[in-house]
Amino acid sequence: MKKVLFVCSGNTCRSPMAKELFTRFLSCREGGSLAYEYQASSAGIWAADGLPASPEALEVMREEYAIDLSGHRSRRLNQELVDEADLILVMTRDHYHQMVERYQSSRDKTFILSEWAGYQGQEVSDPFGMGKESYKRSAEQLESMLEGVIKKLSRGLK
Numbered sequence: 001m002k003k004v005l006f007v008c009s010g011n012t013c014r015s016p017m018a019k020e021l022f023t024r025f026l027s028c029r030e031g032g033s034l035a036y037e038y039q040a041s042s043a044g045i046w047a048a049d050g051l052p053a054s055p056e057a058l059e060v061m062r063e064e065y066a067i068d069l070s071g072h073r074s075r076r077l078n079q080e081l082v083d084e085a086d087l088i089l090v091m092t093r094d095h096y097h098q099m100v101e102r103y104q105s106s107r108d109k110t111f112i113l114s115e116w117a118g119y120q121g122q123e124v125s126d127p128f129g130m131g132k133e134s135y136k137r138s139a140e141q142l143e144s145m146l147e148g149v150i151k152k153l154s155r156g157l158k
Contacts, residue, residue: 001036001037001038001039002037002038002039002086002087003038003039003040003041003084003085003086003087004022004038004039004040004041004085004086004087004088004089005040005041005042005043005081005082005084005085005087005088005089006018006019006022006040006041006042006043006089006090006091006113007042007043007044007045007077007088007089007090007091007095007099008042008044008045008090008091008095008124008126009044009045009046009047009091009095009126009128010044010046010047010048010051010074010128011042011043011044011047011051011074011075011076012044012047012051012052012053012054012057012072012074012128013053013054013056013057013126013127013128013135013138014091014124014126014127014138014142015042015043015044015091016042016053016057016069016072016074017053017057017060017061017069017135017138017139017142018040018042018089018091018113018124018142018146019040019041019042020061020065020067020069021065021067021139021142021143021146022040022146022149022150023035023040024065024067025146025147025150026038026040026150034150034153034154037153038153041081041085042075043075043076043077043078043081044074044075044076044077045076045077045095045098045099045102046076047074047075047076047077048074048076049073049074049075049076050073050074050075051073051074052070052072052073052074053069053070053072053074054128054135056127056131056132056134056135057069057127057135058070059132059135060132060135060136060139061139064136064139065139077099077103079103079105082099082103082105082106083105085106085109086109087109087111088106088109088110088111089110089111089112089113089116089149090110090111090112090113091112091113091123091124091126092112092123092124092126093112093123095112096110096111096112113142113145113149114141114145116148116149116152117145117146117147117148117149117152118148118152119144119145119148122141122145124138124141124142124145125137125138125141126138
């Protein structure tokens with residue numbers, strides 16, 4: 001099984017939402033066959049271990065997607081997670097630069113989520129501290145971009 005790691009800053013908003021949306025899409029798209037090929041996880045470059053998802057992320061994911069993030073606990077990115085991943089998708093250009101600088105072994109498998117999905121020049125906006133509507137916009141961005149990821153994965157991990 002191939003492992004996809006979603007990375008953001010604190011692992012309480014974007015990357016857990018991306019992980020859960022991706023997991024949902026794997027089971028719903030392409031007849032669900034991709035769910036047997038890919039496994040998702042998430043981490044944060046500057047995360048503190050053990051924090052729950054932000055209240056707004058919990059609310060948006062529950063209301064808009066019927067996804068329960070209550071069991072999520074943040075975790076800091078580390079070399080083991082990087083080594084285990086086959087594909088690392090980050091939310092911003094800054095995350096990308098941090099990844100390849102800190103983890104040289106990640107260079108060939110780390111990509112900005114939007115660009116890997118075919119959305120050139122975009123980033124997933126950080127909703128932290130910006131209110132529920134910002135979280136909703138970020139989740140919508142993720143949903144759209146993850147559709148592109150699923151299409152690309154259906155053709156094989158490249």
